[in-house]
Amino acid sequence: MGKLNKEQRLEKQLAKKIEKQDVYQEVKLQEAQEDDFNVANLISTLEEQGQQIDSVKTQFLRVNEKARIVQEPETQAERDFQERKVAATVMKQDIKKWLPIVKKNRESERIDFTKQRNVQRAKISDTSNALLNNNLGIKLQNAMEEVEKVEQQQQLNIQSNQQKSNLQFYNDLKMKKISSIKSKIYKQIKKKKGNKEKLKLMAQLTPAERRKEIEKLRLSRAKERITLRHSTKNKYVSQLLRFGGDKKSLKQQQSFLNNIKHQLLAKAQLNELEDGEFDEENFREQAISQLEQELQDIERREKEKQNNFGFLDKQKKQDLQESKSIAQKLLTMLKSGNDDAIQMEESENQEYNSDDNYQPNENGNKDKSKVVIENNEFIGRANFVNETKQLTDIQKKKIDAKTSLSNYLNLESEKQQQQNNSEKQLTIQDEKKQLIEGLNIKNIKQKYEKQVNKKLSNKELKQLQQDPDELLQQNLANFNLVLDEDENENAFIDEKIKDMEEELPPEPVNTKGWGCWAGIGIKERKPLSQEQILQNKIKKIREIQKKRQDAKLDNVIISEKRDSKFAKYLVPKLPSEFTNSEQFDQLHTLPLGPEWNSLTSHQALTQPQIITKAGVIINPVKVPQQINKLL
């Protein structure tokens, strides 16, 4: 044991304070303190005496390494400090999203928090053309061009690329095999190996670098503590990640479609309310100039480079051709001056808009302001400002002209519909509506609507004046008013449909790769989409519905299960005498008992066929002559 000076002691204390968080520290056995009793001191004393304690010493060193490098415990104050640091960064990221929205709301006159629902589905193939108009689409396109440049450079070194690809393939195979191993012992060993490698790397670093890395580790742990973002892999979470939570039941889909319908109806009503003067000549000139510009754009876009994705290019071509054909037709019609042709075209387009919600109209005629608005989530406030203030005078005129034209067209189309109401056939879209709405209620609604729309004669008017309530009661015997939506009614219809669904046979499971054993050359069957499955299901339910007893009664469910316990009171087979079941049943129409009949009739009904008096001798049975001859 060597003694220490005062100066040396002070130096050591200072070093301790400074290097408290420094991880690795060489164990200075020679400079042990007098008063403290440590294992290090003990070993040093032993070493001085010349004893052999190498094994103990190595053990002690190893433990010290491990403890100091990784598992040095943190104090509570340190832990709080780290968490505060992380929380600040997380909050900043969250606030970034909301800053522009708050800014927009502050500047505007009214505040509107209505959130637009994402009507479009996130399919790239459907919205390839629409992407180019968005900011995101432009970014994507730029990114793709950069990638192309890099690829062109890489094509020069073909051999190196091949080697890399081979190596990658080998590594992938290896990782697949490793990931398929499930034993716990293997994983434990793997973990230990990883830890050892980490320790080796840490030992090579200088203390300052080491401190930084450990701080990173601690911060990541603190982030986990705050955000609770562990890597959970439940079944539910994995399915969410795979399918995006899009698995919906029948009921949910119906409500989803209904919501969209209401939204569109509300929009249509808003458009109708706006009125403005309509100048035909101005509108025509503007339209022709716009269409010509559009055609030029289409030609330019066709000459552009194609992307690497095949399906994107196909979709792009189709869209461009469609828009081109429509634009050319419109141009010819506008120049010739046939207004009737335009009406038909426009009305078709409007119907297309109202019913198919998934694919918005992608014609060039659309204003660019609308496209910009669709990108934002908060539309209500922005829409108001854009329409009134920020638009130029020319754009305002366009909007006024469009709305007035739509009003003009709607009025005439309604007149035509009223004339041809009886001859109108059910289109595909009408059938879709039927599928979505309730099953049998549709007929009653039509009846009721016909009665409302029908022109009443004088006789009927007199009847109505007398007692209007009775007429309603006769026509709508089972429901008071079907048109009013009711909670009870909807719940009952759901119950009825569920009862019919139980009769359906179970659906076959679609598995990829199975059911195509015939060999190469045969086309692969595409699995049915959810809409097709739904429609098939509804068709089957309708077939079942016609056979049921309660087909015509909306407010009644009659269960068609067989009561097997009651069957013992029935006769299972027809007796040999009878030909029909009705003949047999006719015998049971008349009750025989004294409770339902008078005494005389009861006696008459239960009278035996042969009556013999007491004392009469009954001869034994003889064999008839016909049979006797045979014998």
Place this chain on the structure above:
Amino acid sequence: MAKDKILSAKLKQQELKSKSTQLKTQKIAQLLEPQFQQSVEIDDERPLLKISNFKDYLPEENVQNIINLKLRQGPYKLSVTPQTTYLVGESGHIAAFNWRHKQLECEFDVKEKCYDIISIAQRNFAVAQKSCIFIYDPKGVEVHKIRECKQATKLEYLPYHFLLAALNQNGQLTYQDITQGKIISTYRTTPSGLCLKQNPNNAILGIGDQMGVVRMYAPNTGTSLTSMLCHKGGVMSMTFSRDGNHLITSGSEGTVKVWDLRTQKLQSQIGVNATNLALSDKGILAAGRGTDIIMWKNCLIGDLKTPYLRYKASSMICDIDFIKHEDYLAMSTFNTYEQTVVPESGEPFYDTYEQPELQNKKQRLETNVRQLIEKLPPESISLQSYRIGTIDRTSKVIIEKEQKKQIEEQATKKIRKQKKKMRGRNKIGKREKLKELERDQKQQVKWQEMLSDALRVKRAEKEKKKIETKLLDRLEQMSSKEFIRVVS
């Protein structure tokens, strides 16, 4: 007709017989009708006629039976027979008295919450209490306690099947046989049942729902036979007609509706906010709302516009019922029990299976025995009970399947014959030795597991000690002075 001459002749004879018997029964019915029916006809100018107006013109026998009893303990429920009324208060006051002779039969207090009361066979009565259902004597002695159905709120009694049906708070429906004490079937119905009533023609139970649906149930099947959407609000109460063809319901949205059960369509309706309904055998409908009771005469034909009578009770009405074969209406309120006259409400003719009230003790015993012998089995309750004895019209494939199932079940149930064991091997001592061996083997396995755990711990401790001793041996070799310095 059939090709057989014999069969066709048989059928013709049957028709002739049926026609002749119908004529005879009609004649007898005409003879048995009461010669002068008391009837009160109302002019169209006066839409309502209060009972207090014609009270003075009634005979003395009827006036004596107009009763108004004042009670204390909470809202009351009742069940009425042609001779006695049974009352139960919510706080636990139970009473039974003979209203014809004005005699009290029993009165007692169970200090427990009570929900419903109903009269069953042999003048006994069942009470649905908070803990379980109790069955009492006519003199108030506790006879049975049904523990299986807890928290029952509604009771109903099927007289020809001897079944007590109880509806639970959770919507569980139980059928209990009263003669044997066996539970025949229990199953879960709608959780929000508001009222329970039987169809007297079918013995099928109807449950009115909070969602405005009436569902029909039978003990054979766990699911509902039919379910009918009647109201936009909940079904507050309902009644069946005596012939089982009509159903009358009252909804919480404020309508009373008459349904035809043969076509299952609405017949007529009126806007009255009724909480209780009762229908007499002759077809007079009584609807209680608040303290008022309004009555219609020909409701089943469809005359709901002009009401027949009106009665005003002293407090809020809780329960209504017509007395059978008499022209009285009984009602229980928050504080009272009241009984009034309703002319032309009772059916004078008795059913042949029904137990008339004017009987000797001996006659009553005989009828009880006869009713027990002619008890209907609970499996015969169904919507198609009129088809008993006719031919089964379901397809042959389904019937064959059922028969196969039955045969398989019977085969599994059959007990195999035990082998004849040799003499001396089956001694009790040998059997118990084998049992002891099994027990010991199980214990041995347990001990081995315990030992293995203990051994591991011991071995680990030994290894620890070895390392410690090595260190300590080296310390002992040190000089004593240095050692003391180090330790201090």
